[in-house]
Amino acid sequence: MQFRKRSASGRRRRWLLLGGVIGILTLSLAACASDDSANDAPGTSRTIQNKGSDTLLNVALAWAEAYREVDPSVTIAVTGGGSGTGIAALINGTVDLANASREIKEDEIAAAEQNGVEPVETVVAIDALAVIVNPANPVDQLTIDQLADIFTGRITNWQDLGGNDAPIILVSRESNSGTHVYFLEEVVRKGDSDNTDIFAAKTLMMPSSVGITSEVGRNPNAIGYDGLGYVTEDEKIIAIARTAADPFVLPSVETSDDGSYPLARNLYTYTAGEPTGAIAEYLDWILGPEGQQIVADLGFVPISQE
Structure with a gap:
């Protein structure tokens, strides 16, 4: 081939x-x-x-x-x-x-x-994939391991992450989206080709980036992901670390270009x-x-x- x-x-x-x-x-x-x-x-x-x-x-x-x-x-x-x-x-x-x-x-x-x-x-x-929550959410940073646990349904309450005592509402792109595939492989499965984890059954699958930003903007308990260029003032961007021992980094042109932001992609x-x-x-x-x-x-x- x-x-x-x-x-x-x-x-x-x-x-x-x-x-x-x-x-x-x-x-x-x-x-x-x-x-x-x-x-x-x-x-x-x-x-x-x-x-x-x-x-x-x-x-x-x-x-x-x-x-x-x-x-x-x-x-x-x-x-x-x-x-x-x-x-x-x-x-x-x-x-x-x-x-x-x-x-x-x-x-x-x-x-x-x-x-x-x-x-x-x-x-x-190059695209920086931003993890976004509602501005009312007090959570500011997450590791890749925490994100994997969130989107597989192993963590279901924001209180477990230092947030409010409220259920976590998961928002994702649909499976025909390359962004969905990237997030599944690099976040949900943490880059491990042998990992077979999938999105939790309760995840809201959206047909577009607009659907994700709309849900996150109106729902204080929602979490989703989107290209950095789509993020608006109605969402808060979460700083991401590869592991708990690594620095938490916000997506930007600079951090995507220098490789310090974990969720940058071609x-x-x-x-x-x-x-x-x-x-x-x-x-x-x-x-x-x-x-x-x-x-x-x-x-x-x-x-x-x-």
């Missing part, structure tokens, strides 16, 4: 796309009178279909909006739905770019190869084979100064310009 990770122009391709909408949001940006699509010939309109991670959605929409000024001949259709949805669309040949907040799985690579598709990975950003875009033409030009722009400034403006961590 072969799988290529792409590096263009000598630069590492790291980036994250931000999402937080309920259901599937589509933006089609067209500035050319021609109705021709998927055509790389000069002077004709070209269409790029971009689908996947809701974490990356807001950034993807902002990229598409800004790129209209760079190349008006390119139409970029941006759709969310989750990392798994985007990768499935790439496997089926219905999108050009699949956004993901997790790495592609081995079974997805195998399915793609059976369809004659060779997935090529481009890291487009975000990805996948293409069917090495990108060429309009798709390659668009990815190069995303990884350049203009595209990465949008990343920073939306609260995510831009890649280093090497």
Whole structure:
């Protein structure tokens, strides 16, 4: 089984796309009178279909909006739905770019190869995954072990964590979300591939980041997780430590970039084979100064310009 990770122009391709909408949001940006699509010939309109991670959605929409000024001949259709949805669309040949907040799985690579598709990975950003509670919650810091016990249901009352005598309300993304998969593997299972723990049955599964922030903002006993760029003043961010012996660290651009924050991750875009033409030009722009400034403006961590 072969799988290529792409590096263009000598630069590492790291980036994250931000999402937080309920259901599937589509933006089609067209500035050319021609109705021709998927055509790389000069002077004709070209269409790029971009689908996947809701974490990356807001950034993807902002990229598409800004790129209209760079190349008006390119139409970029941006759709969310989750990392798994985007990768499935790439496997089926219905999108050009699949956004993901997790790495592609081995079974997805195998399915793609059976369809004659060779997935090529481009890291487009770094995301700090913030653990959030209601501002009225007195708890300020937690370890990964405590988070695992919370989300598996082994700890069910805030009093056990130095908080109020109140039940803990768990809020998570749905299982088709790459953010859900990351939190399951790195927090619930603590990065142990042999660990089979799962989210507690009572966990509220939300279809979007908006659902998580809404529940946490209104419920003083709720705890959830979200990309740092989605956190609002209606939530409080918890400082996280790898172990009780390690320092508690808040997520930020700086702590994500230097590796001190435990829940920082890469975000990805996948293409069917090495990108060429309009798709390659668009990815190069995303990884350049203009595209990465949008990343920073939306609260995510831009890649280093090497």
